[in-house]
């Protein structure tokens with residue numbers, strides 16, 4: 001696998017970028033996406049918000065919002081174990097979910113999001129998905145950000161559809177409509193600074209910030225900060241350090257814009273395309289030479305199709321010729337996600 005990630009500018013005409021995007025998706029499963037709509041200032045504000053939340057919120061308050069069965073809420077340092085063979089991850093995060101990208105509402109209560117009537121005679125016990133008090137005055141910023149991320153993802157899907165030579169340009173976007181229930185999650189992550197003195201007492205390896213894993217959904221869009229690299233792709237033998245390639249930090253070519261998004265393809269798209277699109281194993285680790293002066297923060301948007309999407313064959317010659325002729329599985333996007341989540345979290349409230 002080539003170790004150099006491609007940069008695709010999604011503001012350019014689709015016919016001039018779709019082959020490059022497909023090549024990146026097939027070969028690396030990762031690429032940089034330039035030409036998005038985010039300014040540096042906007043992304044700085046998001047990172048400041050994330051830092052304030054993690055630093056200023058007491059642990060007992062964070063735990064009141066612990067991650068729930070809808071994959072919404074706060075995850076503690078060692079709650080998540082992405083690579084079951086290795087130590088638990090050394091990080092904390094907050095997931096926003098149950099988002100309506102049309103209205104901008106997020107953490108919508110379960111009954112409303114799933115479209116259930118909540119009359120007295122039919123009362124259900126759906127989760128409320130409360131927004132932590134800290135974020136309540138920031139709802140507009142969070143809404144706008146998730147809406148822009150979803151629109152960016154739709155553009156990437158459109159380019160990908162063209163690259164796959166699917167005749168219907170809306171084949172994928174029509175299964176990612178903004179106002180339908182899906183597993184999309186907007187996540188803030190903090191990986192604390194490693195303190196060698198403290199770490200000796202820990203019973204897990206703090207240099208593993210996120211264990212080796214693949215993402216579950218269709219696409220993942222990620223903002224990282226300059227000087228806070230550490231995301232690595234598996235490009236060879238995972239037991240050997242040379243088998244991992246670090247995602248570098250690159251600046252935008254556009255004045256005032258945020259850096260290109262790091263984009264990767266998830267298990268669901270790989271499965272759906274008979275493996276034509278690659279869902280590449282990645283991890284987050286301290287690497288030699290990295291600044292140990294500050295925590296590492298990242299902001300991630302996990303894109304999923306609508307829950308009810310049936311993963312039936314993609315009408316593409318490229319996909320058909322990659323298959324083994326077996327009958328298409330009839331699971332939905334929601335089932336696919338639940339199976340993966342069950343394996344990742346040991347206990348959730």
Ligand SMILES: O=C(O)CCC(=O)C(=O)O
Pocket residue numbers: 189210215222224231282284297298300
């Ligand atoms: O923080 C990062 O750079 C990557 C996080 C990640 O891979 C994940 O949460 O799935």
Ligand SMILES: [Fe+2]
Pocket residue numbers: 213214215220282
């Ligand atoms: Fe990931």
